[in-house]
Amino acid sequence: MNEQSRLKELYRYNILDTKPEVELDELAEIASIICNTPISLISMVDKKRTWHKSKYGFDVEEVLRGDSFCQHALHNSKEVLVVEDAQLDEKFSKSPFTKGNNAIRFYAGAPLVTPNGYVLGTLCVVDTQPKTISEVQKKALQILSKKAMEYLNSRKLILLQNSNIELNAHKLKKLTDLAPCIIYQLQMSEKGKMKFDFLSAGINSALPYFSAKVKKESPEFFFDYIHPDDLPYVKQSIIESTTALTEWHIAYRVKISDNKTEWHLARALPEKTKEKTVIWYGTIQNITSIIEYEKAMEQIMFDISHVLRRPVANLLGLTTMIENEKFNEINFKEYVGYIKTVSDELDNFIKKLNQTYRQKNKKIIGYNSNLPLAGKK
Structure with a gap:
């Protein structure tokens, strides 16, 4: 032995x-x-x-x-x-x-x-x-x-x-704490009383100005910071998801200060227990940069469709005239001058557009063009 x-x-x-x-x-x-x-x-x-x-x-x-x-x-x-x-x-x-x-x-x-x-x-x-x-x-x-x-x-x-359970729980907590969003589990009673069972450390970066105790014990405080124009739609969406037990998926504005707002995207899967309590498993993510990116893309599309319209129309007009014109040395130089002017105009605009796009692009963290924004149906 x-x-x-x-x-x-x-x-x-x-x-x-x-x-x-x-x-x-x-x-x-x-x-x-x-x-x-x-x-x-x-x-x-x-x-x-x-x-x-x-x-x-x-x-x-x-x-x-x-x-x-x-x-x-x-x-x-x-x-x-x-x-x-x-x-x-x-x-x-x-x-x-x-x-x-x-x-x-x-x-x-x-x-x-x-x-x-x-x-x-x-x-x-x-x-x-x-x-x-x-x-x-x-x-x-x-x-x-x-x-x-x-x-x-x-x-x-x-x-x-x-x-193994303790080890996996420890690993999971590390992962949730490092996640760039809020991960939570929330209880909602039949009377609408809410309580967090779990709230990841992501809350401290998303909403750093609140203590963890207040956040966990008083989930309703979140409503105080949702933009007044979006609050009715958010509350209605919660009622609908709770009643139908369907996925909750909504983007809304949050007041950071009197002059600053952020966009948050909330998602959750509600599940009813035998005690008729609804448990929400979900995430809250700061999507302000995504919204800004979408706005930048809208501006770029506007610039392309409106600002480029005039020089492009001029070029099209010149090409039509050139097709029907009998050239001599004088009018040929004149048309070349027109084309150069329009080309320079296009080139300068494209450079400015590229510079603006690069500045906006530095803020990008992701992209989703189908976000359900509060107040929009």
Whole structure:
């Protein structure tokens, strides 16, 4: 047996120095009843000690490994170790536990064997009187030790799952905190009372002037900062989504100061619980730069359709005249001059247009031309 591997297996169970657990305590007590002994233990053999997870009729928390009976059961995972009279056995006769009043005389321990074949310790029964044990009682101890291991294996799996859940929750929180938007889960009662179950750290960048406590405990405060012209439409959209349980998707203006507004895009999927509370899972994103981008694109299209119309019309007129004109050196130079003038006009405008576009483009973070803006249907 590889002792280092066995100890690593023991530590994976995270059982050492934990509080008593009823399920294991009861198995130890049943062992004493079956074998008619005053003491029973579920023990784990550590590197330098034997620690007692369950104790029936015995108050000692742990003993030195060199003095324990259980250490001798580690090398035979299929047999119950039986010591009928410890004072007559060379292995145990010098142990401090076999001397004095209430000295241990009888011991029987069934190994606690992991699925990988390692022995963690024993489920054992102890008496202060020499005695024998029947094959039926040995079989009962083995069954109880298997039941104890089934419990320990289930316990280990639950601890692992809880650890994975905590780790994933920690990772998810990091992701949500770094997201460039507000991620939230909100409860809405039948009477319309709202409460945030979760609010990501994105709220601190989107609305940095409010404390997290106020934001989480008083979701209604958001209504105070929605532009008055957009507020009725926003409230109506919430009612419609809550009633029909359809996706909530709306862009609206938020007052930052008397002279400044921002555009926010809110999305959520409402879900009704058995208690008739509606849970909203959603996001709120600052889309001011997107709106500005759309406005810039509208201006560019306007400039193209209106400002370019005159020089383009002039060029078209010149080409028509050139097609019908009989050229001589004088009128040819005259037409070239007209074309150059119109071309220079177009070139200057295109340069200005390109410069304006680049300045607007620096603010772009995304683009969506189908946003449902508050007040627009």
